[in-house]
Amino acid sequence: MKNRLLKIGPISLGGGSPVRVESMLKKPLSSYDEALEQMMSLANSGCEMVRVAFPSLSDCENLARLIKDSPVAIMADIHFDPLLAEAAITAGCRSIRINPGNMGSPEKLDRVISMSKAEGVVIRIGANSGSVSPRQLKDAGGNRAAGLALAVEEQLKALQDRDFQDVILSAKSTDVMETVEANRILFDRYGDTYPFHIGITESGSGAAGIAKSASGIAILLSLGIGDTIRVSLSDRPEEEVYVGYEILKSLGLRKMGPEIISCPTCGRKKLDVVAVLPEIRPLLWGLPDGFKVAIMGCEVNGPQEARHADVGVAGSPSEAVFFKKGEIVDRRPLSELVKGMSLLLEPYRLKS
Numbered sequence: 001m002k003n004r005l006l007k008i009g010p011i012s013l014g015g016g017s018p019v020r021v022e023s024m025l026k027k028p029l030s031s032y033d034e035a036l037e038q039m040m041s042l043a044n045s046g047c048e049m050v051r052v053a054f055p056s057l058s059d060c061e062n063l064a065r066l067i068k069d070s071p072v073a074i075m076a077d078i079h080f081d082p083l084l085a086e087a088a089i090t091a092g093c094r095s096i097r098i099n100p101g102n103m104g105s106p107e108k109l110d111r112v113i114s115m116s117k118a119e120g121v122v123i124r125i126g127a128n129s130g131s132v133s134p135r136q137l138k139d140a141g142g143n144r145a146a147g148l149a150l151a152v153e154e155q156l157k158a159l160q161d162r163d164f165q166d167v168i169l170s171a172k173s174t175d176v177m178e179t180v181e182a183n184r185i186l187f188d189r190y191g192d193t194y195p196f197h198i199g200i201t202e203s204g205s206g207a208a209g210i211a212k213s214a215s216g217i218a219i220l221l222s223l224g225i226g227d228t229i230r231v232s233l234s235d236r237p238e239e240e241v242y243v244g245y246e247i248l249k250s251l252g253l254r255k256m257g258p259e260i261i262s263c264p265t266c267g268r269k270k271l272d273v274v275a276v277l278p279e280i281r282p283l284l285w286g287l288p289d290g291f292k293v294a295i296m297g298c299e300v301n302g303p304q305e306a307r308h309a310d311v312g313v314a315g316s317p318s319e320a321v322f323f324k325k326g327e328i329v330d331r332r333p334l335s336e337l338v339k340g341m342s343l344l345l346e347p348y349r350l351k352s
């Protein structure tokens, strides 16, 4: 059964929509030009939703401008102050992230919810491992994943009690398996009702951060959990988006742009794959989504190992061997590798 279909600005989410890739603006709203520049860069990288910290009413005008100027859906991230939630909605924001438990009082939460209903605002709620209270952990029998799920459920109850249903759930930990377990608990109960935002919080940077995020997100997606993802990295937000799409592409869940398949090389290599990759990558512009280009180190195994690729090149002792779906179609001196690949790709380019 499909979960709820939500609409946030230009995108749909849940209800069978593609898994969305989101990030967070790392420039403050108070520096408007920088914030807009990063927003446009994120839009160009394919980011579909951007969470924006909205810490002060003095940023209200800039939030309204950003919502107008941004081609990407914006979610305002609000802590503690219900007036900020109201201001974000008034500024035109169609999704907010709040903790219903820290909106000051039940009456103040009532007001935020009734404004959200009136304006069709989606509310993301959620907890991370750092925000689970000692009482919640105790009520969960000391199980950290169950405590995390309980923290989310308590927030959800506050919205359900007010008959508010346009909700995204999120449970994140810095620990991969704790995140997976908390999401499984929640998904068992609410998976056929609400969309889930997934990710591993504060996963770090570089290879370690990417591996941690990718492991957690991939496990969850393989369980059918996750409607929107964020790869949380101590890095440029565009990098988060790039890694997010690579995860979805690897799992066959999204197709975005062409894909390079390259062998790791071994003692048989006749083509320096690492060295030629930067020369081949720029040739990929204008190719259809999901188009696969293989770069393989040797002719002995390369074309066959990469026969699922649309086109490819492999090294032989003195030549570059070009193939389509595993069938050799051309041979050229290695010095003509880029030219040969360019000719091979030309018929596949999308004409604008």
Ligand code: SF4
Residues within 6 Å of the ligand: 263, 264, 265, 266, 267, 268, 269, 270, 296, 297, 298, 299, 300, 301, 302, 305
């Ligand atoms: S394609 Fe050739 S060079 Fe690359 S890993 Fe396989 S055997 Fe080694």
